[in-house]
Amino acid sequence: MSLFPALGIASTGVTVHRKWLDAVSDNLANINDVRPTSGEAYRAKQVIAQAVDYGDGNGGVQVGGIVEGPAEGRLVYAPDHVMADAEGYVRMPDIDLADQMGQLLMAQRGYQSNLAVIDRAKDSYTQAIQLGKG
Amino acid sequence: MTTPIGSIGSFGAVGAIGATGASDPIAPVMVSGIGMSGTGSALPAASNPDETSDSAKGFAAQLADSLQNLQTLQTRKDELAVKAATGSLTDVHDYTIAATEAALATQLTVAVRDKAVAAFQEIMRMQ
Numbered sequence: 001m002s003l004f005p006a007l008g009i010a011s012t013g014v015t016v017h018r019k020w021l022d023a024v025s026d027n028l029a030n031i032n033d034v035r036p037t038s039g040e041a042y043r044a045k046q047v048i049a050q051a052v053d054y055g056d057g058n059g060g061v062q063v064g065g066i067v068e069g070p071a072e073g074r075l076v077y078a079p080d081h082v083m084a085d086a087e088g089y090v091r092m093p094d095i096d097l098a099d100q101m102g103q104l105l106m107a108q109r110g111y112q113s114n115l116a117v118i119d120r121a122k123d124s125y126t127q128a129i130q131l132g133k134g
Numbered sequence: 135m136t137t138p139i140g141s142i143g144s145f146g147a148v149g150a151i152g153a154t155g156a157s158d159p160i161a162p163v164m165v166s167g168i169g170m171s172g173t174g175s176a177l178p179a180a181s182n183p184d185e186t187s188d189s190a191k192g193f194a195a196q197l198a199d200s201l202q203n204l205q206t207l208q209t210r211k212d213e214l215a216v217k218a219a220t221g222s223l224t225d226v227h228d229y230t231i232a233a234t235e236a237a238l239a240t241q242l243t244v245a246v247r248d249k250a251v252a253a254f255q256e257i258m259r260m261q
Contacts, residue, residue, distance in 0.1 A: 003203060003242075007235050014227045115227070122234050129241045 005059070006121035012052065012060030013114035019063050020047045020107040027093075027100050034076075035091045036083045041073025042093040069094055197246070204243050207236040 002008050023045040030042040050064030072094070079088030214229040223229060 002235075004235055004238055007231055007238075011227060011231045014231075015225055018225060018227070118227075118231060118234070122238065125238050126241065129238070129245050 004121070004125055006124075007118055009060040010114045010117040010121065012062060013117070014111060016047070016049050016061050016063055017107050017111040017114060020049075020103070021111065023047045023066065024100055024104045024107055027095050028097075028104075030093060031095045031097060031100070033093055034078075034081065034083055035073070037075065037085045037089050037091050039091065040071040041091045042095075043071055044069030044093060044095045193250070197250075200239075200243055200246065204236070204239045207232065207239050211236040 027044050033042040035041055046067045046069070048064040048067055049061050052058055052060045052062055073091045074094045075089045076092050077088055078084055078090050081090050083090050211229070211232040214223060214232050217223040218226075218229050
């Protein structure tokens with residue numbers, strides 16, 4: 001139990017949302033990756049948030065793991081592509097752009113709200129310390 | 135005559151043993167009872183130095199602990215500041231939160247120090 005627990009707990013939330021932002025960023029960066037059908041497509045990364053037990057005073061959240069999407073991806077008919085196979089197909093990652101943009105917004109809002117908690121907690125702790133002065 | 139004396143003596147001895155055996159657990163109760171039933175000058179005068187030394191030690195130890203805690207937070211903040219300067223910081227908020235925590239701990243320690251000094255000066259003003 002630290003001296004200012006709210007700061008530590010909100011800090012874990014910011015960290016998890018930062019990693020979520022990283023994952024979405026990675027997915028969006030690789031959304032147009034093209035692979036031959038003989039290879040594996042880019043696997044979409046999804047961050048799994050996991051609560052930390054509050055029983056011993058250590059609240060917060062952590063990244064429980066990163067689940068990766070299917071390596072099959074989706075087959076796209078692009079006969080003019082240099083990587084196209086005999087049937088004219090290439091393999092692209094199975095990532096939905098709209099879904100990733102939605103996750104981007106949620107990760108951003110989560111990041112911001114945890115920072116807002118830190119700001120308010122700091123103000124509250126400061127006021128509690130001011131109580132002992134004067 | 136000797137047997138009664140012997141028996142009395144033995145009884146006396148048994149009685150004394152019984153009394154001392156019984157007085158061991160009773161003795162603190164009696165002392166505290168006397169102290170409580172006294173005018174309050176004897177027992178508080180006897181127990182006060184212990185209590186004040188305990189509480190003074192407690193406050194000193196607490197202050198030392200809080201200073202140690204403050205030192206730890208400041209060290210962590212400095213390490214993260216070096217990381218931020220050298221570019222090996224992965225989380226920006228790690229540094230800012232550590233800095234916030236260190237600043238709050240400093241404010242708290244200063245507030246406690248001010249209160250202790252104010253109390254000391256108030257006591258010195260009593261003369």
